[in-house]
Amino acid sequence: MNHFPAIIMIALATVTASLFGLVLIPDWQMDSFVAVEATTPDGSKVIYPRPLDDWREKPGRDLYRGLGCIYCHSQQVRPEGFGADLERGWGQRRSVPLDYILQRPPFTGTMRTGPDLSNIGMRQPSEQWHFLHLYDPQITSKGSVMPPFKFLFTESDQDSVPDIGAIELPGGGQGSPKWIIPNEEAKQLVAYLKSLKQELSLDDLQ
Numbered sequence: 287m288n289h290f291p292a293i294i295m296i297a298l299a300t301v302t303a304s305l306f307g308l309v310l311i312p313d314w315q316m317d318s319f320v321a322v323e324a325t326t327p328d329g330s331k332v333i334y335p336r337p338l339d340d341w342r343e344k345p346g347r348d349l350y351r352g353l354g355c356i357y358c359h360s361q362q363v364r365p366e367g368f369g370a371d372l373e374r375g376w377g378q379r380r381s382v383p384l385d386y387i388l389q390r391p392p393f394t395g396t397m398r399t400g401p402d403l404s405n406i407g408m409r410q411p412s413e414q415w416h417f418l419h420l421y422d423p424q425i426t427s428k429g430s431v432m433p434p435f436k437f438l439f440t441e442s443d444q445d446s447v448p449d450i451g452a453i454e455l456p457g458g459g460q461g462s463p464k465w466i467i468p469n470e471e472a473k474q475l476v477a478y479l480k481s482l483k484q485e486l487s488l489d490d491l492q
Contacts, residue, residue, distance in 0.1 A: 321335060325490075336485075338478070338481060349475045353475075362395065362404065363402055377405045382488065400431075405482065407480040408483045416480065417466065417476060418456075420472060420476070421439050438469055440469065441463035442464065442465040442466075449465075453468070
């Protein structure tokens, strides 16, 4: 028991050092980063990272978190030599701190039951692909273990187009829905997913 004060002091010192090293110092470093302007390969000027719009992308980010997507998908492309992220095509480059300066909190993720989504907006630019994937992942990704999010859609078995924005299901009809109509939450979630892009190279970010 004579060593009890020393043990307490060591424990407090360890907690304090961890707090500074893992939380406060990285947070101060993040505050020193600012958005950059660069030219994309198609010649257009962009500010990176681009803020999310309030209309659909920000609400879509809240839905992404609320639906638990963060438990299965990361948003952090590891550097070459630390995994096969680049070989799998999950990103065009490794992730860097600048990617996260506008994210509160950043969704880097800890699990990879599904693929990394850092660059899903460029990997899958089709809005229709995302709607079909959310409705039933098996339509676009055979073997996926992702649960379907059919509650984000209204189903229709009409022969003609039931609504503007309706999407025809492959193999629909004969007892199964022929069309799906995304609700506002589905549109918000897809808008957020399409905003996830690695638009600039590492050279542009340095």
